[in-house]
Amino acid sequence: MKQFYTIVALLFMGLFLGSCEKKDVLNEPPALMLFPIYNDARISSTELNQAKMHYEQNGLRVVRDLKFAPNANRQKGALISSDVATLSAVEGIKEFVLKIPGYEDVKLEIDYERLTTKEAKEDACYCNKPQRSVKYKGGNLNVESKTSKGENVYYVYMSK
Numbered sequence: 001m002k003q004f005y006t007i008v009a010l011l012f013m014g015l016f017l018g019s020c021e022k023k024d025v026l027n028e029p030p031a032l033m034l035f036p037i038y039n040d041a042r043i044s045s046t047e048l049n050q051a052k053m054h055y056e057q058n059g060l061r062v063v064r065d066l067k068f069a070p071n072a073n074r075q076k077g078a079l080i081s082s083d084v085a086t087l088s089a090v091e092g093i094k095e096f097v098l099k100i101p102g103y104e105d106v107k108l109e110i111d112y113e114r115l116t117t118k119e120a121k122e123d124a125c126y127c128n129k130p131q132r133s134v135k136y137k138g139g140n141l142n143v144e145s146k147t148s149k150g151e152n153v154y155y156v157y158m159s160k
Contacts, residue, residue, distance in 0.1 A: 026120050029085035029129035032110060033069070033078045033153040036100060042077040043158065047100055051079055054097045055087065066098075078153055088112035089129040095137065103158040107137035 036043045036051070045068060053064045064087070066079040079098075087093045089112040098106040111132040120128040134154050 026117070027125065027127040029082070029089070029112060029127045030125065030131045030152070032081045032084040032131070032134070034066075034080075034098065034156045035078050035153050036098070036103075036156045036158050038103065038158045038160070043100065043103075045077070047102065048077065048079060051098065051100045053081065053084070054099060055093050055095065057091070057093060064096075084110055085112045085129045085131070089114040098156060100158060103160055106156055106158065108156075109133070109135045109137055 036048065048068045051066050051068070053066050055062060055064065064081065064083055066081050069078045069080045084096065088110050094109055094111055096108045096110055098108060111134075112129045113132050115123060115128050115130065117128065120126065120130075123130050125131075131152065134152070
């Protein structure tokens with residue numbers, strides 16, 4: 001009977017100690033979230049649905065579609081892209097151009113870093129492509145807020 005209690009105690013200890021370990025699966029990299037503003041007002045969803053992001057690669061002009069995130073849980077009126085993390089961290093592309101028809105183009109410097117699995121597990125993001133900075137070409141953007149997932153949402157001031 002004593003062996004039975006010893007085995008049960010060891011099983012519970014194994015389950016308890018195993019649950020304290022850090023998870024093995026890394027988080028997804030934080031998505032790029034931009035919040036375009038014109039004259040201190042949100043840009044309409046109709047205009048945001050036409051937004052595009054461009055970058056240069058090997059002399060070719062490549063277009064990346066952004067997604068409009070209308071859901072209030074994410075950030076009402078935000079543009080979101082997950083592809084930018086890979087383009088910046090893996091492909092080394094750091095300069096992007098946001099285009100919304102009817103507004104002047106905005107040049108952005110977007111920096112995600114590529115980390116090894118070991119480095120990623122030590123990073124606050126706990127991901128292999130953490131977002132390091134998002135700036136206007138030549139200046140910083142304002143961080144508007146954080147989403148429930150901890151992603152930064154950046155104001156982008158547009159002009160016509």
